[in-house]
Amino acid sequence: MKKRIQGLSDASKEPALVPMPVSVKRGKGCFVLTQETVLAADEASERSAVQLAGFLRPATGFNPAIVPLAGRDGKVIALVQDKDMPDLGPEGYSLDIEPDRVFITAPTQAGLFYGIQTLLQLLPARIFSAKPVNGGEWPIPCLAIRDWPRFAWRGLMLDTGHDFQHVPFILRFIDLMALHKFNVLHWHITDLGTFPLEIRNYPKLQDPATLGTRMRGEPKRGVKPGRYTQAEAREVVRYAAERHITIVPEIDMPGHSTPALIAYPQFDCPVPHKTWEWDRWEYCAGSEATYGFLQEVLSQALDLFPSRFIHIGGDECPKDHWKKCPVCQAKMKAENLRNEDELQSYFVRRIEAFLNSRGRRLIGWDEILEGGIAPNAAVMAWRADKQSAAIAANAGHDVVMATTRHLYFDYPETVTPLEKVYSFEPVPPGLNPGQASRILGAQAQMWTDNHPTEKEIERLVYPRACAVSEVVWSPAGLRNYSGFVRRLSAHAQRLAELGIDFDMPEEAG
Numbered sequence: 001m002k003k004r005i006q007g008l009s010d011a012s013k014e015p016a017l018v019p020m021p022v023s024v025k026r027g028k029g030c031f032v033l034t035q036e037t038v039l040a041a042d043e044a045s046e047r048s049a050v051q052l053a054g055f056l057r058p059a060t061g062f063n064p065a066i067v068p069l070a071g072r073d074g075k076v077i078a079l080v081q082d083k084d085m086p087d088l089g090p091e092g093y094s095l096d097i098e099p100d101r102v103f104i105t106a107p108t109q110a111g112l113f114y115g116i117q118t119l120l121q122l123l124p125a126r127i128f129s130a131k132p133v134n135g136g137e138w139p140i141p142c143l144a145i146r147d148w149p150r151f152a153w154r155g156l157m158l159d160t161g162h163d164f165q166h167v168p169f170i171l172r173f174i175d176l177m178a179l180h181k182f183n184v185l186h187w188h189i190t191d192l193g194t195f196p197l198e199i200r201n202y203p204k205l206q207d208p209a210t211l212g213t214r215m216r217g218e219p220k221r222g223v224k225p226g227r228y229t230q231a232e233a234r235e236v237v238r239y240a241a242e243r244h245i246t247i248v249p250e251i252d253m254p255g256h257s258t259p260a261l262i263a264y265p266q267f268d269c270p271v272p273h274k275t276w277e278w279d280r281w282e283y284c285a286g287s288e289a290t291y292g293f294l295q296e297v298l299s300q301a302l303d304l305f306p307s308r309f310i311h312i313g314g315d316e317c318p319k320d321h322w323k324k325c326p327v328c329q330a331k332m333k334a335e336n337l338r339n340e341d342e343l344q345s346y347f348v349r350r351i352e353a354f355l356n357s358r359g360r361r362l363i364g365w366d367e368i369l370e371g372g373i374a375p376n377a378a379v380m381a382w383r384a385d386k387q388s389a390a391i392a393a394n395a396g397h398d399v400v401m402a403t404t405r406h407l408y409f410d411y412p413e414t415v416t417p418l419e420k421v422y423s424f425e426p427v428p429p430g431l432n433p434g435q436a437s438r439i440l441g442a443q444a445q446m447w448t449d450n451h452p453t454e455k456e457i458e459r460l461v462y463p464r465a466c467a468v469s470e471v472v473w474s475p476a477g478l479r480n481y482s483g484f485v486r487r488l489s490a491h492a493q494r495l496a497e498l499g500i501d502f503d504m505p506e507e508a509g
């Protein structure tokens, strides 16, 4: 390993953009951002111009005026929304930089936002400084860029259900995602460690004392307990939406539910637990009270999270207690369910029907395929060996790739190095074009079972998330690991300005 190359990127070389755009044509000369530069916007783009001014202000100290687009000549950065650009798709943009003007044009605000992210990366890396840079010059090389993403789902997953993270950290996580044109933060809110989201009428969900009483007399070792109020969750959603990132919340059921069941044992199977099997609890799938509780929890979650997809987990449900539970067994008999896999499928179908009735779609880990998948469910494929992505796509279900082997960032770099992440191809081999169109995209997972600090989380996520951003954004044919590593050495300076340092890989391919 060697330290990243010092010094500013040379504007005459290949622009060091991450992720790599669809098309870049180089021009001659530079546009120079100065105190006099104004931002020109049509009415539909004014919000984007305000946002751009906000991105430029901290490092440059400039306070660019925002003026109407009409009749503007001379040194401007112009932002234009043009719905008549179907080739760019719903998230694409064009960015034209000439010595006298910069034009960002896109059919949507999301497209303008991505054009702005690219523009920021074309400025010297110090543009990402939180403090004014003394004597800074701000050239932007002349280029013409046409760009749009390969996939509609470009995500990272953050796990607050094994270990709590604070809201300011999550907001920073979102800022870093925006820089890389990610558009989904899968917020894995609840799991074996904690249930940190405030649910009205169920205050014990976040009560560490309650958890402690039942878990061997003390809180589960290493778990940092915490709580997100509903107001905080709303703030996270709003902050992400401004950056065109959808928060997909995950509330785990029927397994990975120990904290909720310790707090409210009436939703547990009436079967004794052995102390060592604290990770093998599941909601009683035979009890109507369970469905009432979960619908109440989900109702409150739907009020907070406008996302079309709602993740319900569905993974690693042991079903041991269901086998011994008279309530579950009675339900299976009444509903003609042959085994506990079918009971899980029944459970997921009921939750799906509830979500569909509220205009939302269920997504779950690929175990929801077992025992029969719910009719409209989307699948998050994590187990490559189960061929779950192909099975789900073949049956007409949408799929998000989240494969353990390439996309689990809780694994150290020694296990999942940058090059391996970069090599990931989201569309599994052997799918026909119709099935391939079911692959919505991919995401990397940051699990916190091992209780990393917030700083350690960032070190695990970067720079591997840079590789994922290119996997999900850039055309497959343009991907090239040595080119990526070359660009990454300039990109590292941007991340350093943002407080993230990492060692570059030894060889550029």
Ligand SMILES: [Zn+2]
Pocket: 268, 269, 270, 283, 284, 285, 286, 287, 321, 322, 325, 326, 327, 328, 329
């Ligand atoms: Zn039961």
